[in-house]
Amino acid sequence: MNVLVTDPIADAGLDRLREAGHDVETAYDVEGEALLDAVADANALIVRSGTEVTEEVLAAAPDLVIVGRAGIGVDNIDIDAATDHGVIVANAPEGNVRAAAEHSVAMAFATARSIPQAHDRLKDGEWAKGDYLGTEVNNKTLGVVGFGRVGQEVAKRLGNLGMDVVTFDPYISEERAEQFNAELVEDLDDCLEAADFLTIHTPLTPETEDMIGEEELAQLEDGYVVNCARGGIIDEPALAEAVADGILKGAAIDVFAEEPLPEDSPLLDVDDVIVTPHLGASTEAAQVGVATSTADQILAAFEDEPVVNALNAPSVDEAVFSRIRPYIGLTETAGKVAVQLFDGRVENVDVTYAGDIAEEDVELVTASALKGVLEPLVGSVNGVNAQGIAENRGIEVTETKTNQAEDFQSLITVEVGDGEDSVQVSGTQFAGDDERIVRIDGYRVDAIPHGHMLVARNEDAPGVIGFIGTVLGEAGINIAGMFNGRGTIGGEALSVYNLDEEPTDDVLARLNDDERIIETKHISLNGA
Numbered sequence: 001m002n003v004l005v006t007d008p009i010a011d012a013g014l015d016r017l018r019e020a021g022h023d024v025e026t027a028y029d030v031e032g033e034a035l036l037d038a039v040a041d042a043n044a045l046i047v048r049s050g051t052e053v054t055e056e057v058l059a060a061a062p063d064l065v066i067v068g069r070a071g072i073g074v075d076n077i078d079i080d081a082a083t084d085h086g087v088i089v090a091n092a093p094e095g096n097v098r099a100a101a102e103h104s105v106a107m108a109f110a111t112a113r114s115i116p117q118a119h120d121r122l123k124d125g126e127w128a129k130g131d132y133l134g135t136e137v138n139n140k141t142l143g144v145v146g147f148g149r150v151g152q153e154v155a156k157r158l159g160n161l162g163m164d165v166v167t168f169d170p171y172i173s174e175e176r177a178e179q180f181n182a183e184l185v186e187d188l189d190d191c192l193e194a195a196d197f198l199t200i201h202t203p204l205t206p207e208t209e210d211m212i213g214e215e216e217l218a219q220l221e222d223g224y225v226v227n228c229a230r231g232g233i234i235d236e237p238a239l240a241e242a243v244a245d246g247i248l249k250g251a252a253i254d255v256f257a258e259e260p261l262p263e264d265s266p267l268l269d270v271d272d273v274i275v276t277p278h279l280g281a282s283t284e285a286a287q288v289g290v291a292t293s294t295a296d297q298i299l300a301a302f303e304d305e306p307v308v309n310a311l312n313a314p315s316v317d318e319a320v321f322s323r324i325r326p327y328i329g330l331t332e333t334a335g336k337v338a339v340q341l342f343d344g345r346v347e348n349v350d351v352t353y354a355g356d357i358a359e360e361d362v363e364l365v366t367a368s369a370l371k372g373v374l375e376p377l378v379g380s381v382n383g384v385n386a387q388g389i390a391e392n393r394g395i396e397v398t399e400t401k402t403n404q405a406e407d408f409q410s411l412i413t414v415e416v417g418d419g420e421d422s423v424q425v426s427g428t429q430f431a432g433d434d435e436r437i438v439r440i441d442g443y444r445v446d447a448i449p450h451g452h453m454l455v456a457r458n459e460d461a462p463g464v465i466g467f468i469g470t471v472l473g474e475a476g477i478n479i480a481g482m483f484n485g486r487g488t489i490g491g492e493a494l495s496v497y498n499l500d501e502e503p504t505d506d507v508l509a510r511l512n513d514d515e516r517i518i519e520t521k522h523i524s525l526n527g528a
């Protein structure tokens, strides 16, 4: 497989991919047409914050399976577009958390003690001792906006250095805040009022964009602001002005609305705003951590294993995956059989899980049923885009769980219908990877789903099966296996044939012309 890396990541990640036999190409700083050319044959793309992964980039990469973000923030990746293209987006949410937290703490101290300013002057030969009277963090209040992984680590560290911590995060519980000795406040205003130091740790979202503007900064009077989260959350001109006018004592900023090099940012012109070029994640340990984690996500995606940090695909842990794995292919097959037997326009897909499988997290299995149903209709479908494609086509998807699995340990039934008619196909998995279709529309069968199949509904009368065999034989089509299921004796029967070749339209017409045959259908499971 081809892995394209467009932002620098640690060798440990690149080596892991190469050792697994993949071609890894690095193309740092490519953009525009060059990026579109570079992704053309990529199966995986690895980025940090430097590459914009747009709809255009995704459209230029028809073989792309996964975008790996070697870090946390994914605001540079169009996840909805990736989902539409069936491309997994996975980040590495753990590796750089401590690095970002430590940088935030370092920046808080650096602004509170004017370290960069004093450093510059001393290097210029000036002993400016009298100009700097700093602020201690001890006995001050830290306001943390966004109490996720990084926010919590910052709270822990600065809490241990004598600060009281208040936090504003509408999506966490009071208990969570208490675990870190932080007081959860209801409004951003309460946080701003209380804080001497404000530190931002939210993602950049439509909700957080420009969340801190002139009014908010005014409430922090005489305080300090630290932003090592994302540019765009704080209004840069408002912050520059608040610091320049002495409303705030200082600000420490690692991230900018425009990167790299925020040439037009007024923050660069204000002495008491100290800046670093998006260095929060730049430690050796963090870079090894995110690079190896990203490589692992990519290897998992290539192997059809669960991508644990996938942001747009159902994901389960290894233990659950090993239990549901046998049912993923089976359920896709049941979906493929059902949709080929169904004559109407598919309006609903119902997947029923019976027996042991009903105890599991089956989101991935349902996605595979949808893949089976939808792929013959719309082309490339996978666990990432299956639900979205179903939604776009107005197909209602339901999951039912029951402990009634007849004599089977687990039985999965995929039903496709249009509100009036429907087709049901049930499958099970016997020991040793032995997949079977065991019910079609309630008829008991025992069919090995494979290659070309013929499903016939016919009168349960002497000679019908012989007739079908003769017609196939005359056409030179070998029957590899045959399974007959019937309702009542002399009533209707359903038989399933595994064929070595595809039956021609003529063969199907000959069979369907016989009055004892209600209908025959060719099912293709090539690749299954």
Ligand SMILES: NC(=O)C1=CN([C@@H]2O[C@H](COP(=O)(O)OP(=O)(O)OC[C@H]3O[C@@H](n4cnc5c(N)ncnc54)[C@H](O)[C@@H]3O)[C@@H](O)[C@H]2O)C=CC1
Residues within 6 Å of the ligand: 072, 073, 074, 093, 096, 097, 100, 145, 146, 147, 148, 149, 150, 151, 168, 169, 170, 171, 172, 201, 202, 203, 204, 207, 208, 228, 229, 230, 254, 255, 278, 279, 280, 281, 282
């Ligand atoms: N400067 C750098 O190099 C680095 C920057 N980051 C950035 O730091 C930020 C935090 O990362 P994590 O802690 O891992 O993310 P996280 O997802 O663990 O935490 C984010 C928190 O923000 C909260 N939040 C979301 N919307 C909010 C709102 N409107 N108001 C208040 N809180 C809100 C969420 O509930 C969540 O608890 C991200 O923007 C990430 O990209 C992370 C690592 C390095």
Ligand SMILES: O=C(O)C(=O)COP(=O)(O)O
Residues within 6 Å of the ligand: 048, 049, 050, 070, 071, 072, 073, 074, 096, 229, 278, 279, 280, 281, 282
């Ligand atoms: O992980 C994040 O969110 C970061 O901001 C780190 O960005 P980077 O990987 O250094 O471009």
